[in-house]
Amino acid sequence: MKYIVTLLMVFGNLIAHGQEVTYTASEISVSRFIDGTLFTPNDSATSLAIIIAGSGPTDRDGNQNFLKTNNLKKLAIALTNEGIATFRYDKRIVKQIKKGSVDPNIKFDDFVSDAKDVIDYFKKQNTYKKIYVIGHSQGSLIGLLAAKDKADGFISLSGAGQSIDNVITEQVAKTAPMFTEDTKRVFGVLKEGKTTTDYPPALASIFDTSVQKFIANWMSYDPVVEIKKLEMPVLIINGTKDLQVSTDEAKLLNDAANNSELKLIDKMNHVLFIIEGDDQENAKSYNDHAGKVSEELINDIVAFIKK
Secondary structure (H helix, E strand, O other): OOOEEEEEOOOOOEOOOOOEOOEEEEEEEOOOOOEEEEEEEOOOOOEEEEEEOOOOOOOOOOOEOOEOOOHHHHHHHHHHOOOOEEEEEOOHHHHHHHHOOOOOOOOHHHHHHHHHHHHHHHHHHOOOOEEEEEEEOHHHHHHHHHHOOOOOEEEEEOOOOOOHHHHHHHHHHHHOHHHHHHHHHHHHHHHOOOOOOOOOHHHHHHHOOOOHHHHHHHOOOOHHHHHOOOOOOEEEEEEOOOOOOOHHHHHHHHHHOOOEEEEEEOOEOOOOEEOOOOHHHHHHHHHOOOOOEOHHHHHHHHHHHHO
16 A cells, blocks of 8 residues: 655744644545545654544544534644644545545445554554544544554543434434434334335434445444443543533443543533533534634643643
């Protein structure tokens, strides 16, 4: 496999947050599926943090479709300015969408395989003494599966503590309880390795036949079971204003992990911003270009990595 590394110098004296640019950016092609951006502190770094994005066609910056916050890019910049190298990448489905050739047979396991390839790539470079994996939302489960026996530490940001079928069933029970039994029934079919067209039209966004095999693969992993297998330091972070993943999920992960710290950040939401107002402000933040990643979040991650 050939790896293509194109070095791009960062020009200008200021970045978006008004800080001096103290890093160099490199565009790296890890495999035919994965392209990403490496930020390297100008004063060098001994640790690398690999950032894995959440569900859907989320790109390396944390954006998808019309929801653009650049939250993962902002997190990467903040960590790199603290002397930690960072690498974030587009999930393979993002690259496929850009090329107009989405693989209909894509599996959750493909995302895990890609994350492992990223870790292996940097381990072969032998540039960093320690490699940490940071997984956000769906990326939490991907990251903890990939980090096993490969990374030096794992950080879960807004990661679920239950399998995805249980998470979705709970969400349906809260928002559309009349469809709870149908949801359970369809998940039961998927658990048997089958697919079905017998579901209410209102649940089509969840159970479209094009995604059923992907979901079946995804729901085969229980985060609580998998995190027990990690023999490395673990940091679990969740915000108290996360509308998608409750703090109870983080507590489940923390209780199951062998060597973990739990940080619950007051007023932080799912896109890692601090929300002072109500749910309407929270929802609007999902497309807030000017939003700032929680300083407490940054400080917690830096302290964990530099410990």
